[in-house]
Amino acid sequence: MRRKARQASKPENRPRFWGRHAVAAALANPERDIVRVWATREAAAQFEIGGGIPVTYADAADLGRLVPREAPHQGIVIEVERLDDILLADLLDAAEDGRPLLVLDQVTDPHNVGAILRSAAAFDALGIVTQDRHAPPESGALAKAASGALETMPWVRVVNLARALDEMAEAGFWRIGLTGEAETNLAEALGPPRVALVLGAEGEGMRQNIEAHCDAVARLPISCRIESLNVSNAAAIALYAAKVETEGK
Template identity: 85%
Template sequence: MRRKARQATKAENRPRFWGRHAVAAALENPDRHIHRIWITREAAAQYDIPASIPVTYADGADLGRLVPRDAPHQGIVAEVERLEDILLADLLDQAEDHKPLLVLDQVTDPHNVGAILRSAAAFGALGIVTQDRHAPPESGALAKAASGALETMPWVRVVNLARALDDMAAAGFWRIGLTGEAGQTLAEALGPARVALVLGAEGEGMRQNTEAHCDALARLPISGIESLNVSNAAAVALYAASVA
């Protein structure tokens, strides 16, 4: 898959990943450049680290100072280069029936986006699409929540989400916006083999212009609570689309 060129990130802005799954997945990703690794000697036996990556051995307390407070580093921290951007056109060229596409409208919490990436990988989604200015950057917290899926699930960042939704329609995607106020359920809205599921930020939901670029609006059939966390809603919607 072609990627748009990205200038090398300055060292002070490079994300640091921590934890077994996030770092192991980064090591296995040929598109991920890892600048250096800090690791405890006890943890080192669990990884096959290429000789080209500088390694510093440290104790757990030293690693704790490299990451946010109380972050579960599990004995390893890696400083990485952000992945290059993927083009939406290339992702759409790889579209297959019954592989849903997730669209996130201003979902900015890294834990939510990471969890959504993990669910997208679990349910065989085509990828996720976000705006470039209203989505979190790659970070240790996001990578930890994604549990390795950041390295395997295509993530497209676009300037204009409405235009991107138009491109999805041209590629044969039925665009379903999820909102609690919709009259029909997601099961009732599903039908075409190619579907793009559109979710808005918690609280605000989808913006009006985003809703206007959807073919249908639908709600999840939940009861007893007002709404689900956006990452939980994404997982439920992906499951529904996968069994439709």
Template identity: 70%
Template structure:
């Protein structure tokens, strides 16, 4: 995976920095996450349980502000971590229960959107999300903060070829539904099979044509004419809810 570009104020993709109490607490609770360093105010330290092998530096709020991007809501605690190990799609599919929902994101690159989608995936019990490695954000502070701990809980699989991944998903018994505003079918009518993969494209261009061709059905959310479309993270949340109650 491409993790070479430096990110000002947020560490770098090889050693990203997370901030905010929920994101940090979840990282500390995740046995698969290696936390390298921590900076915290004394007040925030009372809420965190840092492992003895983590180097903790007490700092003032103004010092923490220099460790994160401008105006980032660090809530008095910042940590430096190693990215989680890569996951294999086959392993996630093999562990899927009889009724399962999987999210597939086609070139959704905004870290706030992906973080919010991870949070919704955790809320509605999705078994994971799948993205293309070249067209998805790396693990980072903004994404982890938006995910509010879900980055540590929801399996995130990055693949080289999304079309091939969709074929593998179909072979595992998933009904692949692509969300498209111009579709004739409402999502509630496209749902039915117990295993569903919801496929969402980037805002604006939507799904690429090759991704559409690897969906079993296209469906839309029945929104009013008052708005042209929904933010992709909102669309994901609504779709996940619909799948969870179908």
């Protein structure tokens, strides 16, 4: 899949990843540029670090100073360049029936987006689409929450989310917006082989303009004892429901 090349970032803007799954996935990704590695000798021996990548050996306490306080670095920290951008047109060209697309409307928490990437990979989603200005950048916290999925799950950033939804419709996607106020539940709204699941930020939910670009709105049938679900939990349940619907045909 083609990527739109980014310019090399300034050192202070480069993400640092930590944790074994996030680091191993980044090291294994041929499209990820690794700038440098800091690690204990014991941890470094457990990874395949390509030749030419500078490695600085340090003890665990020194590594702790390279990441946010109490971050579980597990003995290794890497500095990376951000991945190049993926074009929406290319992602849609790769669409397959039964592989849902996730659209996030101003979901900005990196832990939530990371967890959504992980669920998207687990349920074989086509990819996720966010706005470029209202989504978190790549970061250590996001990569840790994604548990390696940041390197494998296509993530498209667009300028105009409403226009992107129009492009999805042209590519044959049935766009379902998830909202607790909908009368139809998700199981009833599913059906077409190509589905885009649209989720809004916690609290505000989908913006009105984004909801207007959906073919249907639906809710998850949760108990009245709780008002709503965390957006990453809602995404995981919606992906599971879409997979069950596809496999049941």
